[in-house]
Amino acid sequence: MADTPDCDLRSLSPLQLFERVTEQGEKVRALKAGKAPKDEIDAAVRMLLSLKLSYKTTTGQDYQAGLPPKDLVLINNGTTKEEDEDLVDPWNVQTSNAKGVDYDKLIVRFGSSKIDTDLIIFLERATGQKPHHFLRRGIFFSHRDMDQVLDAYENKKPFYLYTGRGPSSQAMHVGHLIPFMFTKFFLEVFDVPLVIQLTDDEKYLWKDMTIEKAHEYARENAKDFFACGFDVNKTFIFSDLDYLGTSAGFYKNIVKVQKHVFFNQVKGIFGFTDSDCIGKISFPAIQAAPSFSSSFPQIFNGKENIQCLIPCAIDQEVLQRLAHSSCLTLLCYPPQLSDTAFRGPSGYSDNSQCFPSTDMNWFFHTFHGRASSGINKHAFSGGRDTIEEHRKYGGNCDVDVSIMYLTFFLEDDDRLEQLKQAYTSGELLTGELKKVLIETMQPLVAAHQERRKQVTDEIVKQFMTPRKLAFEF
Amino acid sequence: MADTPDCDLRSLSPLQLFERVTEQGEKVRALKAGKAPKDEIDAAVRMLLSLKLSYKTTTGQDYQAGLPPKDLVLINNGTTKEEDEDLVDPWNVQTSNAKGVDYDKLIVRFGSSKIDTDLIIFLERATGQKPHHFLRRGIFFSHRDMDQVLDAYENKKPFYLYTGRGPSSQAMHVGHLIPFMFTKFFLEVFDVPLVIQLTDDEKYLWKDMTIEKAHEYARENAKDFFACGFDVNKTFIFSDLDYLGTSAGFYKNIVKVQKHVFFNQVKGIFGFTDSDCIGKISFPAIQAAPSFSSSFPQIFNGKENIQCLIPCAIDQEVLQRLAHSSCLTLLCYPPQLSDTAFRGPSGYSDNSQCFPSTDMNWFFHTFHGRASSGINKHAFSGGRDTIEEHRKYGGNCDVDVSIMYLTFFLEDDDRLEQLKQAYTSGELLTGELKKVLIETMQPLVAAHQERRKQVTDEIVKQFMTPRKLAFEF
Incomplete structure (x- = not known):
């Protein structure tokens, strides 16, 4: 990331930074209007994204054209919650606001970035494909370090996709599949490996459910992923209960995360209490570990530090960041999309179950x-x-x-x-x-x-067998 | 356990129970003096042990001949600690008493039983061998449900031995090996499978140590077990970091324990605080899971609920009981025996490092x-x-x-x-x-x-490869 301008910018005031972003935005527009060479435009857009990130890091707010910084707040990294703030974590979505969760405010609290037009245009230019309508329509609305993945893609550096699901019922409904439709789009555009984690252990820990039932749901849900059209040569689907017992690399990463995350952190983020079982308390590490490529030595030929792109609900954002991975990119949607009752996205009220x-x-x-x-x-x-x-x-x-x-x-x-x-x-x-x-x-x-x-047990077995995928590393 | 007299005894007062134990003790002595048939003596001893257990369960105190029950205290199962009590958990041994930890008091607090002459005689009779001098000399001083193992042994029901160690250094000293010498005695007397857990994950979580170093220590320590003379055909030694990644059965048992143990329990027992990492908090489940035979499907042919005998330091007692296994038998020694600095056993001061x-x-x-x-x-x-x-x-x-x-x-x-x-x-x-x-x-x-x-890498590999042992199940 030689073009990251952080060194020059650290001494600038928020207002000076605001002016630099505005100036760079104008430069990009001028280059585009003048039909400048692709390379030149891309470099200018990258610089613009970096400047916006610096602005965000300094002020805790997204850059908004024409609105100079004011009422600056300290970024709290989403780990504490003010009185009037919404509660959004992987197991709870609560708001006292009749209009639903304020996702713009949430982005600021989590310290992530808004997916704006510049990023969408850059994505289209880099991939040569029209961005998915979930991006065009703002359904995926937040990201963190997406420029790292685009940089990897442009420079033919390897990266991979990771997403997942807690298998809470035998059959999935349409709402459950929305994040996977989006993931499939990226799989096809980027042509990189995809790992899908089925957290049957999580469901067993949280629900009144036997371990066998949770495991059965995982296998049933895997059938829906096949029905989504994921390519078996590029996709590894795994149940934690199975895979943890077949990969020492995965467990090592779990323990590494577990050593560096403390109870007062998960207590603050996820609302755990002294009455929670110890399995819940350490579980965030199991969901964070697949963002390290060394969890999948069979896919990445034992290589570490391969960039990982995670399309996920924004409530998972803070969970993934606990892993302290420097190779993490997140693309976020509202948590309701994959909720068991398919509720409305940002803009619709989050408190009403539209389709029980x-x-x-x-x-x-x-x-x-x-x-x-x-x-x-x-x-x-x-x-x-x-x-x-x-x-x-x-x-x-x-x-x-x-x-x-x-x-x-x-x-x-x-x-x-x-x-x-x-x-x-x-x-x-x-x-x-x-x-x-x-x-x-x-x-x-x-x-x-x-x-x-058309899904047979044989196909499920193929998807869920730890193996090399159709990529060389 | 058809001869367990619990049903009749529940309505008895502590004093009535005391009298029943005294009476049964006299009966045993009379049978022995009269050289009664072995079966008859054994049945009487079993009844005596059961009566003592009932007495203990009711009063929270061990039966002591000639001392009727008084000053009855409620059993707190070792989960809380009074002001003047010693602190004994797997990571701490502290006492304000100049004479060292009061193990008799600890037995009462943990609700376990003292290894008394009756049990030692019964053991000798059942196995036909002179009990190990660690038993004869009171070095192993406490047990829980030892009668279940002896019952299994007499009735040719399967059971197995489980012990373990946190590999904190490359070379072990003589103190470290004392529990293993004792385990080896039982392995030879009972001729049952033995599993030895090397908690390299624990050492990584607790110490300022890389995961690679902890793993290396585990393999080095395995060499000392070979040097102790354990039979490779009857012993499976495993490092958690390796084995967790090769056995889905082990992980399933860990999650099951994790679901049924709560933070306020481990907080009370082990003194964890909000500042502890989440790996420590859930770790007790990893040490408890090997007491379930389904953690080793390759050894037990997938059979569950096989009785497990654990020679362990008394501080591990409460940890193992967290597993809620009904197939658990414990034989306990003072925690100092396997401490990094070999300190004195019960009777010697626990506060002085005799042999730094x-x-x-x-x-x-x-x-x-x-x-x-x-x-x-x-x-x-x-x-x-x-x-x-x-x-x-x-x-x-x-x-x-x-x-x-x-x-x-x-x-x-x-x-x-x-x-x-x-x-x-x-x-x-x-x-x-x-x-x-x-x-x-x-x-x-x-x-x-x-x-x-004489230990080669090949021998270590043999010991540490998950496999069937020389037993049919």
Whole structure:
């Protein structure tokens, strides 16, 4: 990272830094307008991202064009919580705010960065592909050190993807799969190894569940990953209960993290108390260890310190940072996305369960056939009480669950915008909107179900066998 | 355990129970005096042991002949400590008492039982062998459920031995090996599998040591076990850092223990605080898990619930009990025996380092040749200041380190008694006593050194490879 300008910038005041970022932003725009060579633009964007990071590090706030720094607060690294702050950790999402969790505030508290237009443009330029609509639409809204991965990608340095899930039920619902859809996009764009951790040990520790049941759920969930279309030659799926017993490298990393994380830290971050079992208290280390490539010697040929990109809920951010890895990159989404009850993302209220999964049968294996009645009966609507009122005042996209789902699953930006406008103007009725949603979801879910039917125990075994993947290290 | 009389005894008062034990003791003595058939005597002894256990459970005190129950205290299971109590846990041994830790009081606090003459006689009868001098001399002084193992042995039910060590240095000194000498005796008497855990992960967590160094010490210590003469066909030695990565069964048991042990328990028992790392807090589960036979599917053919006998320091007692295993038998010695500085056992002051290991070069690899000067210079003596005074008043065996060592290493009871009497009377001088000690130790240590020289990496690998042992299950 020779172009990191930290050394020059440490002595600058917040206002001076603000001016440097503004200046560099103008430079980037000028280069783009003048159709400067790609290399030159990329270098300028990298410098801009670094300057923004320095600004953030110094002020604890994201750079916002036209808004000079004021009311500076100290960064507390997300480890303490003020009276009026939201509680967001891997096992709790609570807010006293009727509008839901304030993710902008959370970014500041966690000391991560907002995914802004500059980063998205840079990503598009680096990969030569249109960024995923989850990025374009701000569903993934925060990152940490994404420039490190892009730097690795551009310089053909190795890196890998790591994501995971706590297998809390046999069948996954559509909400569970959203982070994996996003991960699959990156797997295809970057063409790097992917490791997926199934924390069956975590579920056993937290839930009233036998160890056998947790392990069974892990294997069942692995089938859904196959149905998502992950490439078996590039993906290693592992259950902790299995893999910990087959990899000394993994356990060594767990112990290393365990030595450097203290009870008062996890107590502060995760709200553990003296009445918690000792398994919960040390568990964060098990979730942090896969971010070290030496946990997978069979994949990385024993190589250490390979950069790791983790698409994760922002509540996992602080957990991963506990690992003190210098090779960690995070891309974050709101924790609700993978919650057991599929709730609204940022912008929708986090306190309402839009689609209580038991009512909706919103699970893949029962979706087909019942989807339409489920959506028609249960999906919370932003429409008016009568057709006349709807035509007159229009619908409210901000609270409409059909719009929320379409934001996730309808890839066509123009079509989505068109639907939103028609709904807002009153031209499109709630029933018609729900029909569009059903038409969008049914083929997606049918395809998933079809692929899931094809999963055999042999395929699951292939995915879950520790082995070399289709990459040389 | 059809002969456990618990059902009848629950309604009895402490005094009534006391009378039942006394009565049964008299019955046993009468049977022995009358040379009754072996079966009849054994049944009576078993009943006596069960009655003593019931008495202990009810009163929190060991039965003592002629001393009816009084000043009854509630059993606190060793989890809390009164103001004037000694602090004894796996990482601390502290006492404010000048005479050292009061082990009788500790037995009551931990709720275990004293190894008494009845148990020793029963052991001799069951095995047909003279009990080890560590038992005869009260060095192993406490047990829990030893009758379960003896019952298993008599009825040809399977059981196994488990012991362990934290590998804190490359070379072990004689003090470290005392528990293993005892374990070897049981291995030969009972002819059952033995598992030895080397907690290199623990040493890494507790000490300022790299993970590689801790792992290296584990392998070096394994060489000393070979030198002790353990049979490779009956012994599995494992380093946690290695074995956890090769046995899913072991990890599953660890998680099971971790789920059922709470921070406030380990806090109370081991004195953990909020400033301790999370690895320490969950570590007790790793030391408890080998007491479940399913941690070693390769040895026990996947069978669960096989009785486990653990020769251990009494400070480990409460740790093992955290596992809530119903198949656990413990035989305890004072924690000092395996301490890094070889201190005195019960009866000797626990606060004095009799043989500071660095001064003494009391390690096996440097012992030979320097032993005599070490003993002559450093071994604390119970002798008088001048020969005249010694002849007149005699020596004090209770504080003499040579006598202490001879108690451990001189197997001949008559010879030991003779030496003690001669020293107490003043007939034997300190220099002469030290000469006897040197003559006793040198051949033992030389033999150990000779065997240790023969250890190859191949032998260590054999011991440490997870495999079936020479037993069918």
